[in-house]
Amino acid sequence: MPLLSVKKLTKNFDGLCANSNVNMEINEGELVGLIGPNGAGKTTLFNMLTGVYVPSEGTIEFEKDGKAVKLNGVKPYKITAMGLARTFQNIRLFKEMTVLDNVLIAMNKDVKYGTITALLRLPAFYKEEEKMRKKAMELLKIFHLEDKKDELASNLPYGEQRRLEIARAMATNPKLLFLDEPAAGMNPQETAELTNLIRFIRDEFHISILLIEHDMSLVMNLCERIYVLDYGKIIASGVPEEIKTNKRVIEAYLGEEI
Numbered sequence: 001m002p003l004l005s006v007k008k009l010t011k012n013f014d015g016l017c018a019n020s021n022v023n024m025e026i027n028e029g030e031l032v033g034l035i036g037p038n039g040a041g042k043t044t045l046f047n048m049l050t051g052v053y054v055p056s057e058g059t060i061e062f063e064k065d066g067k068a069v070k071l072n073g074v075k076p077y078k079i080t081a082m083g084l085a086r087t088f089q090n091i092r093l094f095k096e097m098t099v100l101d102n103v104l105i106a107m108n109k110d111v112k113y114g115t116i117t118a119l120l121r122l123p124a125f126y127k128e129e130e131k132m133r134k135k136a137m138e139l140l141k142i143f144h145l146e147d148k149k150d151e152l153a154s155n156l157p158y159g160e161q162r163r164l165e166i167a168r169a170m171a172t173n174p175k176l177l178f179l180d181e182p183a184a185g186m187n188p189q190e191t192a193e194l195t196n197l198i199r200f201i202r203d204e205f206h207i208s209i210l211l212i213e214h215d216m217s218l219v220m221n222l223c224e225r226i227y228v229l230d231y232g233k234i235i236a237s238g239v240p241e242e243i244k245t246n247k248r249v250i251e252a253y254l255g256e257e258i
């Protein structure tokens with residue numbers, strides 16, 4: 001059974017069809033790309049998969065304990081709790097909080113003490129807080145941000161803010177991670193480092209990743225399989241070599257280098 005299974009997914013906005021009959025599968029441990037020209041419907045699809053938009057038609061199913069669970073209409077925070085996390089095209093960090101607190105706040109769904117324990121600051125509270133802090137610091141280390149733990153998120157350079165957003169998404173313990181243009185605004189050196197980092201977290205945490213990206217070198221280097229959207233429809237899917245030479249894909253990009 002695939003980890004994520006999308007069937008005939010459609011989203012209409014007042015006469016505009018942003019996604020039409022989209023079929024997609026993501027298997028356990030896969031690193032999959034979602035590409036397409038501007039306005040093709042990539043972010044709309046992400047928004048349906050993460051509960052931001054309710055699909056007009058079709059189904060989204062997520063495998064949980066060997067059973068397919070329908071995600072249509074499920075609230076975003078519940079979808080996150082089920083093991084799907086995401087980052088955003090326009091970075092959404094808590095800018096006035098520290099780097100460490102940005103990660104800690106994402107772990108809150110996993111706290112194992114009750115309100116009374118927290119209010120009375122019982123020993124279980126401190127033990128759990130210490131455990132979370134340790135886990136947060138381990139994540140910051142992986143994302144090369146441990147030295148920045150006390151900085152305000154707003155003071156980080158752009159590339160580091162992008163990395164922090166991924167670290168925060170990883171703090172929710174996802175099985176499937178959605179990255180919306182993770183390399184946007186990065187220079188080639190940062191993009192190369194990010195490519196290695198994404199591959200590393202997939203291997204280290206045994207998760208699946210679906211990423212939207214306009215940087216074709218990153219997509220073709222990193223993704224094992226690629227879906228191509230154009231005018232809301234999937235026009236091709238396959239391994240990078242197939243996509244690069246696919247006539248419909250080349251036409252959709254109007255001769256741009258793929």
Ligand SMILES: Nc1ncnc2c1ncn2[C@@H]1O[C@H](COP(=O)(O)OP(=O)(O)OP(=O)(O)O)[C@@H](O)[C@H]1O
Pocket residue numbers: 013016017018036037038039040041042043044045
């Ligand atoms: N909330 C909304 N209301 C109305 N139209 C919308 C809404 N969200 C997206 N659209 C429209 O749906 C279409 C697909 O947009 P979407 O942002 O999903 O494309 P995209 O492939 O992510 O584009 P880009 O690569 O430029 O980010 C566009 O025509 C967009 O204007």
